[in-house]
Amino acid sequence: MTDERLAKTVSTAYDAALEVIASVEPRVAQATRQELADQRSSLKLIASENYASPATLLTMGTWFSDKYAEGTVGHRFYAACQNVDTVEALAAEHARELFGAPYAYAQPHSGIDANLVAFWSILANRVETPALARLGAKNVNELSEADWEQLRHEFGNQRLLGMSLDAGGHLTHGFRPNISGKMFHQQQYGTDPETGLLDYDVVRAKAQEFKPLVLVAGYSAYPRRVNFAKMREIADEVGAVLMVDMAHFAGLVAGKVFTGDEDPVPHAQIVTTTTHKSLRGPRGGLVLAQEEFAADVDRGCPMVLGGPLSHVMAAKAVALAEARQPEFRTYAQQIADNAKSLAEGFLTRGATLVTGGTDNHLVLLDVSGFGLTGRQAESALLDAGVVTNRNSVPGDPNGAWYTSGIRFGTPALTTRGFGHDEFDTVADLVVDVLSNTQAGTNKAGAPSKATYATSDGVADRVRARSAEMLDKHPLYPGLQLS
Template sequence: MDYYSGGHLTHGYRRNLSAKMFDAYSYAVDRESGLLDYDAIEAQAMEVKPLVLLAGFSAYPRRINFRRMRAIADKVGAVFMVDMAHFAGLVAGGVFTGDENPIPHAHIVTSTTHKTLRGPRGGFVLCTKEFEEAVDKGCPLVLGGPLPHVMAAKAVAFREANTPAFKDYAHKVVENCRTLAEALKAKGCTLATGGTDNHLLLVNATASYGITGTQAASALRDCGITLNFNSLPFDPNGPLITSGLRIGTAATTTLGMGEEEMKEIAAIIHLALSNTKAALLTTGDNAGKPSKRKYTLDQSSHNEAQARVHDLLSRFPLYPMLDLELLQESFQK
């Protein structure tokens, strides 16, 4: 998938090492809907005849039909590979099933063990029998230095992913993301593809608030909300500025937040961004013109947003089992 359409930069983006190692061709989403066009992908595959057809994303707010992608791969004689790093937890949790589950359809599946799977930083490779020897040889050849404590943490993560509680978490992640999307739309926000079917959503900050993704992300960070600026399909602002924001709900769901909290988060985001403006450049040939990076945020709006974030987090502590006051007293002795 094309980087600007939501694909990962390691999938052949021209400035990534993968583009130096492989002759990469990217497929894009439909310009109008923002969705994958499988007929167009098939036509492109028939023309290119790739050795590997790769599916997966880092910023696509919908689901992929992996059965359809496998059919395309088979038609052109390609190996079908899926990178499910960003949505592995939704696969393990039974949210992505049938055609949306890559496991029954792909020849090779790669993933990280963090992100939605909630394990340690690391990864794994799954493959069909015919690729077993190559995968077993390739990983020690290219990557080495196994860390036993990380291996143990992976085992714990895989065990947790097999519990009913994890399945509840995975489904709640998507429910929360849809609630957040609808709440933002109710505030007048423009979302890529109009919504979400998974754990993330993309806000068009430029269309919604007249600022760049970089400005929006920085303003929200000042208010205590961490997210990232992100390219949108056919983004005129490029990858270093962007027009979009990527927001995920895995972390907030893990904290125990639900529907009401998602509505509050949407309200805080809207409060901050509706009072954020592009700062004017003061030097150079473009002096007096709006900056694409610098911004101004109304102080009272900043204070209110920051206070509401603090109130929200105080009700959902990161480590509720710890007595923080007792720890603080211990460190002061």
Template sequence: MPRNVESTAFSSALEVIGGVEPRIADAIRAELADQRQSLKLIASENYASPATLLAMGNWLSDKYAEGTVGRRFYAGCQNVDTVEALAAEHARELFGAAHAYVQPHSGIDANLVAFWAILADRVEAPALQRAKARHVNDLTEVDWFALRRELGDQRMLGMSLDAGGHLTHGFRPNISGKMFDQRSYGTDPATGLVDYDKVAEAAREFRPLVLVAGYSAYPRKVNFRIMREIADSVGATFMVDMAHFAGLVAGKVFTGDFDPVPHAHIVTTTTHKSLRGPRGGMVLCGPELADQVDRGCPMVLGGPLPHVMAAKAVALAEARRPDFADYAQRIVDNAQALAEGLLRRGAKLVTGGTDNHLVLIDVTGYGLTGRQAEQALLDSGIVTNRNAVPQDPNGAWYTSGIRIGTPALTTRGLGLAEMDATAELIHTVLSQTTAGTGPDGTASKAKYVLDPALADKVSRQATELLAGFPLYPNVDLT
């Protein structure tokens, strides 16, 4: 491909956009500039390829396509059918899944599709039998509230937020917490690791309808074989949310007991993060849940986004290439190098290291809250996010941790030496930041003190570190 093709594509697009609303074109240019010069260490972020990005900006956006391939509620969807079928084919082949549903707009949407598919399978089918016994032939005539009272609250067991779980796994602020009676399993207080015996004990006591595994801030592998055995022992449906580590599964870094697809009844994921695709979601399952999953639209989803499904197909095709496996392995190698660099400098890490793409720093060792550390690092050109740690004394807003990840920097080509340099920059900022005080002189969980000269120096060092690894090198907007 000639070097100027990508530059021409993006420059032309911005020229067209700028002709209508120049402030939007300026914001897009500024975002690229910001990403090029900062150390992006947010574990859930990455850089999609130019091909993936360009696949989203086209006429597919103009189509309504409710339904599934070959069964649409709108005419003229033959090209959407092609796009969706290709995306699903790539997903099935990449993950070894029997069925793939690529319509979800986000990870939350994917989880909602999975939850309702499970409820339909476990509750709706028996309800239909009961309704027919009462000579009711249409489920729309069933009193679902009465049915819920009759069957009892539906229960979900998932990882606690402070142990690294996610809001969509049954917590009250999310709709999943209103759908299910939720209970959490945590981690061993001494090691920070999942205690499978304790999970089994909780499952026996709580008898969940759904056992959820998966995480957003747990820096270790999960043994999905054991988790499936626990689910089977209590008759639960086993669901895995692999949004964070899908790229490690696709790249065959996580195999055997640590690959969720052969063990789970249903698997959800985002298509960005370590999978390096567009922002969106996806559901994988066996044939027994396929029909229920395919009801995602209109069950809980709005109309499919054909242009995003096109981008998913492109990204999934990229992930099937041999070089993606090398990329996935380098993500983990870099995360472990980053963890080792921080440990050598005295940082306290949850679980003492990592097996995957993320590292969780307990910043109380620096005398800071997560919010203070997050902002001090941002002032210094290092983009992270604050995160709770197990038994977090500062709660979910201020937190006591910083979550960092390596998918994005690995995409740029940074390696082990650069990870050590990054650890040095992080440690420098955190060790030189102190907690501030409020107006009344009491300790603040938000205010902090950092010498602006030091922040500027670290920011320049971060930019210099990235200079040898240009982001989108074939895109020149000047």
């Protein structure tokens, strides 16, 4: 099929779909149309967002959504799941081949679900199985109430060591208000206060003192690469399981930008990821594991998950098939190159970056030098059509709500075709907005962490300059709605 004919087919498909939706609830159809228009006219720089292909998006809107399929491939608790078996097996096959993993589990609905499956699989493998053997039982149903109480006590006293939130870790890496911080007795490792970089000797010392069952590596706002071989050495030294959450940088792993010691899959016993973000698929999760943990991960349903989202698993299979094509490697490398261009653009304009730069897909800008909080900066940028998210920086004095940072990611605009020159311009636009924004006051006249004022004409100027780039790199080119 030619590109022109494919674009026409896609346009027809979406027009028809929106017409059907509008016949039931026209406000949903209108909001859907408006969302496309908004995304087309803004600079999407949220590191955790991307643009899935029309093929991936269309795959989610099928009758697979109507099917219950608890269980695993070939072993379901519902009848007539043969077609679900096909798409789930394909998703797992593509994931194994793409990442070089012995085992893949495609059922998690999200990244946090993938992490919960991983955590409970580790507990089952390292706590439950030895306990059952010690008590002479085949499964928990054979335990007495006293034995079961002891097992619950053992589950609840395990330790997890993960990266702190302000250093770039994720909520699910042991943050106390998150379920991961309630499941485990947890401690966190940070980064060097001077450089913002991971210090593996400090992580090792912390692990040797704390003796965790689980050492979590990976990040959501750390702009550098991680040496996972070193993290595995540390885990082995203290008898911990190395779990890596690569949700943010999975596309760079899939595209072979991260290889060797920077590829987590050969080094970690369990790797989790989302399938959107830099992987450019549907919203969902994956678990990759060494064979030792495969049987435990397969118990994700009913251990943690309910019925898998069969339509999303089908979309995962499509997106992972796309990621196995040679052009995806070119795309992944461009993500990293563009992040460097964005970082250089900020630095040449006098902005302050956490760690002084980037080695991956994201850039973390400390906006305190502009006299702003992250919330003020995020809002001012949004007014100018620049979509970002505020983020903590190491030792953030403003906490996790107001923050002192803005996180930028390059995957989405790279999908649109932006390159070095465009990202240098993006840095110029961001600095233009922030340099012309002042912190506001509250009703009592005291300094406010939320209110702000941007000089007249700045937002319109930035939107006009953005439009020139966006028009050159249209989102879903050829897709025309009537």
